[in-house]
Amino acid sequence: MDRFDIAVIGTGPAGISAAITAKIRNKNVLLLGSRELSAKISKAHRIDNYTGLPAVSGAELAERLRAHLDNVGVEITDKQVGAVYTMGDYFALQCGEEMLEATAVIVATGIVQAKPLDGEDRLLGRGVSYCATCDARLYKGKAVAVLGYSADSAEEAEFLSEIVDSVLYIPMNDVFPQERPNIRVVREKPLAILGDRSVTALKTDGGEYEIACVFVLRDAVMPDKLISGVETDGPHIKVDLQMRTNIRGLFACGDVAGKPYQYIKAAGQGNIAALSAIGYLNEIKKEV
């Protein structure tokens, strides 16, 4: 397997900026995230303080970021990272059933705006999953629920419906899965995930549904669930001024690295993270 120099997780301004700086310094870069970029960018009505681009619309900024990636020759790999494992002198990134490797990792996943559901933390890995492609097979022939927060949740529900028995789909945005006999869409508010040792039901403001798994498909997951051992402060990864985390070779930038939540701040931190990651690559080259 190819080992990338630097894997960047996230396609908001922070991740894109990091990938651009790493690429123009001739690093072998893996940029993981949605090809639609961060939904938050495109949806922004108008951004007044992206320095150098006065009164830019979210859609235009997204277009410019995409054009910049094209210009330097970075492609987006549209895969969701389920977990990052620290392997000593490299990192393994679990993307569905695939494992990818990189010497350094830059986390630019944004932040989870929502509070976890009642029962979500407690039952994570025991019927609560953040990744349909990773865990679908575990629920073959069973009933599952999908809480569709992210732009591609609907698509993931369709994928799930081909493997599991039935999908209860709760849309948390405006995207719906195609009509299929075993997908049921209900517009209710999820209240709690129930179960003692593993998930048994989802409770909503409309009732209780017996299911074996709840797929909570947000755009971002809590960083300490993504990377075991990373030091966090609430929803943020702790970084220093050089965007270093407590794990050597792992860097963070953008919203996940703390407030303020601003596009130009994210882009600036992405640049710092990339240069720090390059510094790290040079360091470990000397150590070998």
Next chain:
Amino acid sequence: MDRFDIAVIGTGPAGISAAITAKIRNKNVLLLGSRELSAKISKAHRIDNYTGLPAVSGAELAERLRAHLDNVGVEITDKQVGAVYTMGDYFALQCGEEMLEATAVIVATGIVQAKPLDGEDRLLGRGVSYCATCDARLYKGKAVAVLGYSADSAEEAEFLSEIVDSVLYIPMNDVFPQERPNIRVVREKPLAILGDRSVTALKTDGGEYEIACVFVLRDAVMPDKLISGVETDGPHIKVDLQMRTNIRGLFACGDVAGKPYQYIKAAGQGNIAALSAIGYLNEIKKEV
């Protein structure tokens, strides 16, 4: 006198970004620096990693920053700050003979690339000056030297020549003062500033010149000479992730706040500094 909410010192990407964010949050902003912006920007041949503006020339980036300032309605006040004084609940900024006031200050002055000359630190304030408009009168009728590093050094030498007896001008860039009977331009390398209790001569690789003052006109001065009591680390002001310094109400961003020296990083930090300054304004409003 008007007291500004926020004074921003420096017109590189950090200072401009700070001023833009502060202005769109309806703060009363004073942006101090050269109308030509930071010379370093305009002179950059091509910048590949200013996220969103692929392969932008320095001149074009400067034009875009200027257009953004126009767009939000921030004017550049073309004055050089000689010193910043901490006055308790506000700051006083000495600009020549004028004193300006601001509740919060953002330092975005860039960094001094050059090492100080032999004798420069020792004789600062005793014949070594960084500000022609501030100190010209002290040398009325005397011979002075100007080391012209910054873009407007030549102009300052012309101003000096109207007050002092004679000006020895050493150009450190490509800009020269107008021909005047009492300005002598010599293309020599300055080696040391001589004098026991005060400056008596300038030593160059071409000889020794008896003078009463050496005006060292760089684009930036060392931050601890600009702001007494600010905590520094070499040429950098120490900041935290929110761009706070050890002095309450004083923030720093861009090159002066540490490496890497990158345009997009500077713009990002300017944004953070502005939001932190606004937070500070809200805090002290509550305290009153």
